[in-house]
Amino acid sequence: MAAKHGLLVPLVAQTGKSNDVAKFLHGGYDIVQTETETIQWFAVKYADVTPETYAIFDTFTTTSGRDAHLSGKVAEALMANAPKLLSPAPEIGQVEVLASKVVKVGDTKTAGLSVGLRVLFTAKPEKVQAVKEFLIVSGFFHYS
Numbered sequence: 001m002a003a004k005h006g007l008l009v010p011l012v013a014q015t016g017k018s019n020d021v022a023k024f025l026h027g028g029y030d031i032v033q034t035e036t037e038t039i040q041w042f043a044v045k046y047a048d049v050t051p052e053t054y055a056i057f058d059t060f061t062t063t064s065g066r067d068a069h070l071s072g073k074v075a076e077a078l079m080a081n082a083p084k085l086l087s088p089a090p091e092i093g094q095v096e097v098l099a100s101k102v103v104k105v106g107d108t109k110t111a112g113l114s115v116g117l118r119v120l121f122t123a124k125p126e127k128v129q130a131v132k133e134f135l136i137v138s139g140f141f142h143y144s
Helices: 020-031 062-068 072-087 124-135
Strands: 005-014 040-045 051-058 095-098
Touching: 005 062, 020 040, 020 051, 040 124, 051 062, 072 095
Parallel strands: none
Antiparallel strands: 005 051, 005 095, 040 051
């Protein structure tokens, strides 16, 4: 089954709390290993951004899997620790995965990945379907 449902959660560290946020995210990795419906889970740090910003991105094959994750231990820990680590409070964005390519290149915690690129854009309302089709049929993305 394809991972079509996701969450994107930007996390802005309070001043002086960057290392604590990173430690928290490393701990989250161990927790999600027990979540059978979480297909991919990424904890990332944005490069060269002030204030220091992190994010969690994860994917699920079903909305029930996403809902289970949202009521699970990582979300619970995030909400419990947010007041002392983050500013502002995290906004959990539900996303639809249009296209993806994930290749495991190692057996480490990061599966061999250490650098990424985030590109955000907004399609004009009348072009939303055309953008979806482009992302799916272009040679740059693999639809899963």
